[in-house]
Amino acid sequence: MSEKVLVIGANGQIGTELVLALRGIYGAEQVVASDINDAADVIKDGPFEYVNVLDPNNLRKVFEKHQPTQVYLLAAILSAVGEQKPRLAWDLNMDGLLSVLDLAVEFKVTKVFWPSSIAVFGPHSPQYNTPQYCVMDPNTVYGFSKLAGERWCEYYHAKHGLDVRSIRYPGLISWKAAPGGGTTDYAIHIFHEALKTKSYTSFLSADTALPMMYMDDAIRATISLMDAPAEQISIRSSYNLGGISFNPEQLAAEIKKHIPEFEISYAENDPRQAIADSWPKSIDDSQALQDWGWKLEFGIEKMTEEMLKNLSK
Numbered sequence: 001m002s003e004k005v006l007v008i009g010a011n012g013q014i015g016t017e018l019v020l021a022l023r024g025i026y027g028a029e030q031v032v033a034s035d036i037n038d039a040a041d042v043i044k045d046g047p048f049e050y051v052n053v054l055d056p057n058n059l060r061k062v063f064e065k066h067q068p069t070q071v072y073l074l075a076a077i078l079s080a081v082g083e084q085k086p087r088l089a090w091d092l093n094m095d096g097l098l099s100v101l102d103l104a105v106e107f108k109v110t111k112v113f114w115p116s117s118i119a120v121f122g123p124h125s126p127q128y129n130t131p132q133y134c135v136m137d138p139n140t141v142y143g144f145s146k147l148a149g150e151r152w153c154e155y156y157h158a159k160h161g162l163d164v165r166s167i168r169y170p171g172l173i174s175w176k177a178a179p180g181g182g183t184t185d186y187a188i189h190i191f192h193e194a195l196k197t198k199s200y201t202s203f204l205s206a207d208t209a210l211p212m213m214y215m216d217d218a219i220r221a222t223i224s225l226m227d228a229p230a231e232q233i234s235i236r237s238s239y240n241l242g243g244i245s246f247n248p249e250q251l252a253a254e255i256k257k258h259i260p261e262f263e264i265s266y267a268e269n270d271p272r273q274a275i276a277d278s279w280p281k282s283i284d285d286s287q288a289l290q291d292w293g294w295k296l297e298f299g300i301e302k303m304t305e306e307m308l309k310n311l312s313k
Contacts, residue, residue, distance in 0.1 A: 213243030
């Protein structure tokens with residue numbers, strides 16, 4: 001049976017690149033992009049549907065029409081925006097997931113992907129080499145909606161046999177799409193400003209280290225996880241995925257190797273600082289290596305070079 005893939009939230013930072021990658025694998029007509037907004041230009045070469053994850057009837061019609069074998073649910077409100085709109089963030093992140101899980105069971109979807117985040121960890125989680133299993137006490141709406149979502153994913157696998165898979169993404173860095181309102185967005189903005197004005201004011205302090213990942217690695221990890229045989233998937237909540245951990249000062253130093261006149265300064269009292277302070281500094285993702293062979297390709301040097309080269313075009 002040929003695959004029919006539905007990507008919900010296809011206009012986002014992950015979605016646009018994931019749709020392109022999946023269409024390269026399955027063919028453009030087999031990958032249905034969907035979003036609450038009109039299709040982004042880069043994904044207009046294949047089928048597109050309007051989807052509002054808070055409208056169960058709308059979701060059902062899309063499932064009935066396309067009968068997907070795989071579903072990627074990427075629609076979410078991220079950390080910084082979630083603190084401004086907490087109730088909407090909870091409703092969208094949680095009700096959207098439950099609606100998709102229910103429909104996936106009903107329509108016998110083969111596999112479901114749902115992204116979690118390092119935001120599931122909190123101030124009492126180990127901050128360095130944060131393990132797969134530890135204290136998790138997130139203090140943002142985004143974080144505890146993702147933690148609750150992980151429990152639902154595991155529950156649907158245990159109770160309904162649904163093959164649902166997930167990754168706890170670190171901060172994601174891409175030149176192709178705009179960031180979506182997260183605490184790690186500085187690591188994208190800094191490249192744009194370095195090329196445009198040769199200066200940047202970071203909303204995080206100089207020594208705030210966070211796990212990050214170049215988008216090429218994140219897309220490759222997502223597809224590798226979904227391609228792995230079901231018997232190799234030992235974690236049905238969400239896999240830790242570690243990237244490269246660095247702080248704004250280290251990233252600025254790397255950029256200065258390419259743009260010597262670049263200067264960085266630091267804002268004070270930005271609310272995103274408190275969110276970042278509650279997150280891990282580095283992640284242990286050895287379970288992903290063990291189960292499905294995950295391996296990072298882009299370090300900070302290679303990532304910086306790629307970002308500047310592509311944004312310069």
